Amino acid sequence: MIGRSRATPSGRSPEVVLTELLRDQQARFAELDTGLPPAVLPPPGDVVVVGDGPGGEAAGVVTQHSWPAGSAPLLWSAAEVTELHPVLGHSGRRGADRLLAEWPGRVPARVRAAADSAAVVTWPSRDVAAARAFLDHGLVPLAVLAVRRPGPLAGVLDRDPGLEVRPAGEDDLEGCVELAMHEIAYSSMVGGSVLRPDAEAVKRTALRERWARGEPIFLAERDGRLVGLLECGLTEATPGSWLAGLLPTGRWGYVNCASVLPGHRGRGVGHALVAAALPALQPPGVRGTYLYYNPPNPVSSVFWPRHGYRPLWTLWEVRPAAALR
Template identity: 50%
Template sequence: MATAQELMEAQFARFAALDPQLPHDQFVPSDAEPVAARTPEGYGVAGLVTHTSNPAGSARGLWQAGEAFELFPIVGEHPRSGLDALLGAWREWLAARDDPGSNSSAMVVWPSRDVQGTRALLDHGFLPLSVLAVRSPAPVADTELSGTVKVRRAGPADLDAVVELTLAELEYAALVGTATYRSDAAQLKRAAARVRLHSDDPVWLAEQDGTPVAVAECGWIDTGKSPRAYRLRPGSWAYVNCVSVHEKARGTGVGQQLMAVAHNEFVRRGVVGSFLYYNPPNPLSSVFWPRQGYRPLWTMWEVRPATALR
């Protein structure tokens, strides 16, 4: 029987062959509980389960369930049968614990190009609600729009406009993905925007006739310094936290012009790439982001509530 280390090495060798953009090292959570299973062919597989609570007032609760369980599979060279067996064992693991309630989720993050794993996840009731998508740095030709659309860096005086636009994006995202528009969303968004507008993280506004019609909240992250970036190759990255275009301005090219400014700044900064999260069920972002050069790297598969895992 293969050891956990051997399974991990085989799994990441397979990942590297599937997608050269995937990191070469396995992230192992320190505060996790083990789960083990065996495939019908007799191969042993394993996984690690983490549990995160997001109480009322938590910013993370805007995009994650109140009780979030995540499985980190270690299935070696057997993605379909290994995941199938492991997800069955995880279902039993969850059933043996207190019911986490309706505001809960079970999640697995798996390489987007691994369709063998995709089949197992679909069979167990998971939905591909979000993807981590990446883009190689490349300059973009400025796309000057007819009329008076201008893009500029936002500052502290733009707080109200930024909050209004990001809340509109959250409200829309809550219909098509993992986000939830909670009662304290406005306060949480305002607090986050205030910090961002006083930091080095760039926020751009697109204005039409002097009125803000779109926002792009971006930032910088170093994989060597941030635990958030373990699913990326080493280096300095730009990330796109939120892009929101006013409903009346959608389809006019404003979003493309806004991101052209952002992407050119990313090139000047010398990052190895940029990344973001979008929801595949979103009929706007699932079209817009591939056109801007982004492609899925990891897919976040979820079941809500957690007890709905098949």
Template identity: 85%
Template sequence: MVIGRSRATPSGRSPEVVLGELLRDQQARFAEIDPGLPRAVLPPPGDVLVVGAGSGAEGEAAAVVTHHSWPAGSAPLLWSAAEVTELHPVLGHAGRAGADGVLREWRARFPGPVRAEADSAAVVTWPSRDVAAARAFLDHGLVPLAVLAVRPPGPPPAVPDPDPALTVRPAVQGDLEACVELAMHEIAYSSMVGGSVLRPDAEAVKRAALRERWTRGEPIWVAERDGLLVGLLECGLTDTSPGTWLAGLLPAGRWGYVNCASVRPGQRGHGIGHALVTTALPGLQPPGARGTYLYYNPPNPISSVFWPRHGYRPLWTLWEVRPASALR
């Protein structure tokens, strides 16, 4: 059960009891709205809040609030604010009314560092198909800044008119600086249409992250034309099991994932991304794998079209507002 700070509930029941009751309803709700969702689980430890009139009352809902501070030079700062308050709702069947209630209570409980920091964000991750809650998120100023999208196992899409001059191959250590350059193009673009942040040390952080990926033996694919690297696809494989950070987001099992996809400016729209995905996808869905997943930004006019064409569909939406104090 969740351990954390809490306040008395309107019904006099302990917050832990309310969370448990609402979780059972939330599990049923998730199964109704999207069969691709895993079974709903309790939120991580944090500050528990409960709103509503009492046991079984319409609109009764709960949530857990957590706070993250990312130090300078850490990889999450490439896509996250430095101070983050995150809401983990347990709405049961309360829908829009319950979401509205926990959002109002959440704002009242922002930690001091989040409230005062310009480099801050308020974040909620919620099933993409729950449009009732989405309405409440929009009403409070949250933006659907990213989605976790999934693709079931299956053959890769056909590449129309493949370019005979284009070669897709595994990256080697000598490609490091070219891969860093390609990754920086992706960060710069995403910072205009998503949650990425083009920070002064971004290049050094990305270089270190790529070196670590090579050390772990994770697949990195590059596209090359006339001796120039024009595309990059960073990938990996992971297992979802109880206790892992993905346990509440994806059904248990083996999953492939795409961490970063980038095509050099001026080369986009010529099939390079298609060629990279077509080459990488078979290795990301070994026998028994549940599928593949990735994150993309709905405001991105390229990725929001490209990934659905390749069979990916939103499972979870990451709602965010920066700075956190802009939450209504």
């Protein structure tokens, strides 16, 4: 059972409509982008079905969740989130538009009333027909999930002899926190990050946990000063996991945080960090690497494509959720 639902115009149950449209959506995704995994059923929630007849129906599931104070997602997310999981089949822009028009009526009053709230939908980046509908309803492309195939970096930059890149140790904790805070502050101006009062403490805890898991962290140092940070990891997209709905099944490397100090950007620090990290992120059998960046960010939106990353999914968002139209 997907979750709470209402009667459909065709008289078929919403769950039946979702299942039927999912087959069409899987075919549509395969046409859009061969890098996408097969489309999966949305998580449990409030089922919405709009339109009728072959090619005219669209469906989706609306979910709500809250992030508690002090949790790491609050560094990049609103506290109250309503999320739409569309199953458009082949209905395209028209189906997306109808579904989005129904969405505000399914958002709980507590979410609509919250200033720290967001409406979010994640959709394949290459589906420009749906993108037009998202824009028309007030959503903006605030982040993308970008992927890179395994392989060496294209091109070689002249290495700055004064720049050293090395793995970070636990005695580098405070330096890593300082660099991470620069990234959060910058991203809060051009993306979804939020510079919250407890951000430094939350980031310090997250870094300690990353070391405990044995995940790689790299630092760039120039003239004895830390100037760059790259937090990385390895994970599995397994059937049934949240990641399997976004990436093909298998092992993936990922970049969690990249930060270069102001005044040192554009001088090869980021390139040197990525070059050092890629061997650790590409063990034998890995499917590739992925990361999130903000399209409005004038630095990362240029840097990551130059290093072989291309958008796979776009996260469309509007804050507060009441601004959804």
